[in-house]
Structure formats: C-alpha cells, structure tokens
Amino acid sequence: MLRLCRACSSRLVLQPTPPISPASFYRGTSSFLHLKLFQPTTSRRRSVFQPASPYDSQCRSAYTISAQKLVSAAPLKWQPYLRLMRADKPIGTWLLYWPCTWSIAMASPPGVLPDPYLLALFGVGxxxxxxxxxIVNDLWDKDFDRMVERTKSRPLASGELRTRQAVALLAxxxxxxxxxxxxxxxxxxxxGAASLGLVATYPLAKRYTYWPQFVLGLTFNWGCILGWTAVHGDLSSWAVPAALYFGAINWTLIYD
Structure with missing residues (x-):
C-alpha cells in the first residue's frame, strides 16, 4: 500500500506504509469501538449507540413506551392489576397474536383478505x-419472584396485590x-378450551423440565390451530395448520 505525504515544501513523495499485523488491527479496532461506542457523550443529540437510560438498553419499542404511558395514565387502583397482566409490556400479546393472524390468512380463500371481525376477536382474545x-405464572412463582432482582417488583411478589385479588382478576x-x-x-x-392445560402448566415446565421454551412454544402458538378452525369450522385439512404450528414452535425456541 502506498501513501502520499509532503516531504518538503511542495514536492510529493510516494512512501510505502508498513504492513498491519492482525494483532495490531484487532487492538486498533477494539480501541475505536471502546472510544466511539461505549464512552459517555456530552452532545445534546443522542448517539445511536448511547443509551439515554438503563431502560433503553433493553431496546424498548414504541409499543412498549405507549403501553407504559397508558398504564401510568390509568387510575392508581387499576395499575397493579394491569401490570400483573403485563399490559405495560405488550410484546407478549403480539407474539401470541401473530400466529393467529398467520393461520387466519392461510385459511382464507385465495384472493380474499382475512376477515377483520375475526382478526379483532383474536386480538382481544x-x-x-x-x-x-x-397471572397464573405469577401465582405459581410469587415466592421465587421475591428473591430475583428482575421480578421482585411484580405486584404479587412485592405485596401490592394479594393472592385472592389475583385469583379474582384471573376469573x-x-x-x-x-x-x-x-x-x-x-x-x-x-x-380453545384445550389450551387451558398448557397455560396452567407452563410455569411448572420451568421448574421440572429442561425444555420450558418448548412448552412455551406449544402454548403461545396454539392460535395456529385455533385460527384455522375459526375459518374452516373443522380440522379436516389438518396438515396445513399442523405444519404452521410446528414451524411457529421452532420460531419460539429461537426467539426465547
């Protein structure tokens, strides 16, 4: 590699640059990343790589921020119940809803958009x-949640709500x-009623098995089957929703 430099007042001289060893390149790159990406910035404009707060490091989406604002705007008596349902963290609802929409779309006749009424029903569901x-998860785990930094502020673990209040909300x-x-x-x-067994037993899978993500996949992607029957009324053509269900379970294993 050659570079141009000014050796005197006006004459340009071509000089070879010394070769860069892999170790030197690694050290230089590491130093650059450390200085540019992980050091605090004094600029008023936020850097792409600089979190503004500890919560931003968790990559909160716009949906999460909006949901938290809605929960904060609710009456104070309602807020523990909404947080117990994780209304302030809507990503779980989306992960449950998306397989339903895939199934409804696949079950719809060719060239026809999915039924908006069905999509709305499944969204509420x-x-x-x-x-x-x-709620079931926190009822099972409230004693353990008190000992974990990430979960000790949950309504049941912190004592904001009692067990009977959580059971009433669950009902x-x-x-x-x-x-x-x-x-x-x-x-x-x-x-749909058959999914209640998975909902109730998933917390136990975390304690007694090495595959809680697999049970989570079975539970969260049940909408693949339910959406198909909601459109067709039966499972006579079971191969399509079964394949979708199997693929969605693997998707859950990857993201969780």
Whole structure:
C-alpha cells in the first residue's frame, strides 16, 4: 500500500506504509469501538449507540413506551392489576397474536383478505389470554419472584396485590376470554378450551423440565390451530395448520 505525504515544501513523495499485523488491527479496532461506542457523550443529540437510560438498553419499542404511558395514565387502583397482566409490556400479546393472524390468512380463500371481525376477536382474545397466562405464572412463582432482582417488583411478589385479588382478576380475564371464544364455532370452542392445560402448566415446565421454551412454544402458538378452525369450522385439512404450528414452535425456541 502506498501513501502520499509532503516531504518538503511542495514536492510529493510516494512512501510505502508498513504492513498491519492482525494483532495490531484487532487492538486498533477494539480501541475505536471502546472510544466511539461505549464512552459517555456530552452532545445534546443522542448517539445511536448511547443509551439515554438503563431502560433503553433493553431496546424498548414504541409499543412498549405507549403501553407504559397508558398504564401510568390509568387510575392508581387499576395499575397493579394491569401490570400483573403485563399490559405495560405488550410484546407478549403480539407474539401470541401473530400466529393467529398467520393461520387466519392461510385459511382464507385465495384472493380474499382475512376477515377483520375475526382478526379483532383474536386480538382481544390474545390480550386476555396472555394476561391470564401471566397471572397464573405469577401465582405459581410469587415466592421465587421475591428473591430475583428482575421480578421482585411484580405486584404479587412485592405485596401490592394479594393472592385472592389475583385469583379474582384471573376469573374475570378467563370469563372475558370465554365470551370471545363463544363467538366462534363449536370446534373452535373445543380447541380453545384445550389450551387451558398448557397455560396452567407452563410455569411448572420451568421448574421440572429442561425444555420450558418448548412448552412455551406449544402454548403461545396454539392460535395456529385455533385460527384455522375459526375459518374452516373443522380440522379436516389438518396438515396445513399442523405444519404452521410446528414451524411457529421452532420460531419460539429461537426467539426465547
């Protein structure tokens, strides 16, 4: 490699640059990354790589920020119940809802958009059932949550809510979920009711098995089957939703 330098007042001389060893390149790159990316900035404009707060390091999305604002704007008595349902962390609802939409879209006739009414029903159902799962999870784990830094501020672990209040909320959420489910055909009602066993036992999978993510995949992607039966009314063509369900389980294993 050659470079141009000024050896005197006006004459340019070509001089060879010394070769760069891999070790020198690594040290230089590491120093650059350390100085440019991880040192605090004094500029008022936030750097792309510089978190503004500890929460930003968790890559909060706009949905999460909006949900937290809504929960904060709710009456104070409601806020512990909303946080128990993880209403301030909506990503779980999306992860439950997306497989439902995929299944509904695949089950729709060719050239026809998915039914908006069905999508809305499943959206409400995903929110309620995700909340029910979180309540069950916290009821199982409240004693352990008190000893973990990340979970000790949850409403049950911190003592904000009592067990009977959580059970009452769970009954209300499940009643709302049942009301949504009854809007579908009877095959879908049976398929939806079958998911309750997975919802109730997932917390135990974390304690007694080495594959809690697999049980989470079975639970979170049940909508692949439910969405199909909601459109077709049966599982006669079971191969398509089964393949979608299997693929979505692997997707959960990867992201979790």
């Amino acid at each position: 995903a929110f309620l059932m995700r909340g029910a799962g979180c 209300g959420v499940l009643s709302g979920s049942l009301a949504v489910l009854l809007q579908l055909n009877w095959c879908s009602v049976a398929v």
